[in-house]
Amino acid sequence: MFNQLGVIGCGLMGGSFALAMKRAGLVRRVIGYSKSPSTTELAKKLGVIDVVAESALLAVSGSDIVLIAVPVSATEATLKAIRHLVNPGVLFMDVGSTKCDVIEAARRALGERAASFVPCHPIAGKESGGVQHAEATLYEGRQVILTPQPFTNPQLVQRATDVWSALGTTVLKMRPHNHDAAFAAVSHLPHLLAFAYFQAIAEQPAARDYLSLAGPGFRDFTRIAAGEPAVWRDILLANKHEVLAQSKRFRTMLDQLEALIEAGDAAALEATLRPIAEGRSAWSLPSPAAPPGRPAAK
Numbered sequence: 001m002f003n004q005l006g007v008i009g010c011g012l013m014g015g016s017f018a019l020a021m022k023r024a025g026l027v028r029r030v031i032g033y034s035k036s037p038s039t040t041e042l043a044k045k046l047g048v049i050d051v052v053a054e055s056a057l058l059a060v061s062g063s064d065i066v067l068i069a070v071p072v073s074a075t076e077a078t079l080k081a082i083r084h085l086v087n088p089g090v091l092f093m094d095v096g097s098t099k100c101d102v103i104e105a106a107r108r109a110l111g112e113r114a115a116s117f118v119p120c121h122p123i124a125g126k127e128s129g130g131v132q133h134a135e136a137t138l139y140e141g142r143q144v145i146l147t148p149q150p151f152t153n154p155q156l157v158q159r160a161t162d163v164w165s166a167l168g169t170t171v172l173k174m175r176p177h178n179h180d181a182a183f184a185a186v187s188h189l190p191h192l193l194a195f196a197y198f199q200a201i202a203e204q205p206a207a208r209d210y211l212s213l214a215g216p217g218f219r220d221f222t223r224i225a226a227g228e229p230a231v232w233r234d235i236l237l238a239n240k241h242e243v244l245a246q247s248k249r250f251r252t253m254l255d256q257l258e259a260l261i262e263a264g265d266a267a268a269l270e271a272t273l274r275p276i277a278e279g280r281s282a283w284s285l286p287s288p289a290a291p292p293g294r295p296a297a298k
Helices: 012-023 037-045 056-060 072-085 100-116 154-166 176-202 207-212 216-226 229-238 240-263 266-282
Strands: 002-008 027-033 065-068 091-094 120-122 143-146 170-173
Touching: 002 012, 002 056, 012 027, 012 065, 027 037, 027 056, 056 072, 065 072, 072 100, 072 229, 091 100, 091 154, 100 176, 120 154, 143 154, 154 170, 176 207, 176 216, 176 229, 176 240, 229 240, 240 266
Parallel strands: 002 027, 002 065, 065 091, 143 170
Antiparallel strands: 120 143
């Protein structure tokens, strides 16, 4: 049980973490800060937080666990603002979708105090952001990646593991570079493609007619193009080297398929598509973690 949770960034991710901690009975009080006062006022009105903090530093004051849920580009400025209260024994975590840049930001902003910071990436979210969409079950059954460094306090790494596990997640540990490479492939590039594909249709003269005929396949393929642009701007730029490497791989594969179509080579096209279809059919999402107090699904 924590006495006080400080949430810096009371949006979807921070708000859902606060609600999940309350639901699990892991915290007595939640104090929250957001850059927009209207956000924290709404968070309090909705019962997501109990107290509104007027600054990030005041959200940390008196807290024994702190979640930083800001855009990755704002991580360093946020850590600098709270640096003087980043004390040993207090667990500091983030929820950023990139990790190499976040860890470097922590090194620069915190120096030796970075030992109290446990980098985290919960694999959860929605297309609709904002605290009004926060829910206590957002993280339930999901994976959370921790990327601790050699200098990270191992006791705090264990505490972070225990907290996320108590919220019903499966906790994994990865090296930051491996994390960023993996998520460039399975998350960041798909978002980039969805943005590009939807816009390629939307800017055509007959776009309205085309979209009126779109079905579930188009809906599912483009769903993630509705993600918050500012969030994805930061992610794509922060992880640009890995994203561009994956984009080149995709372009190579697309070129191969286009060449077969151009040549009218039906046999080769089918032979190329078949193992791809079989591979996708064999793939499935990892089994969800069991919610607290409930056995895992078999």
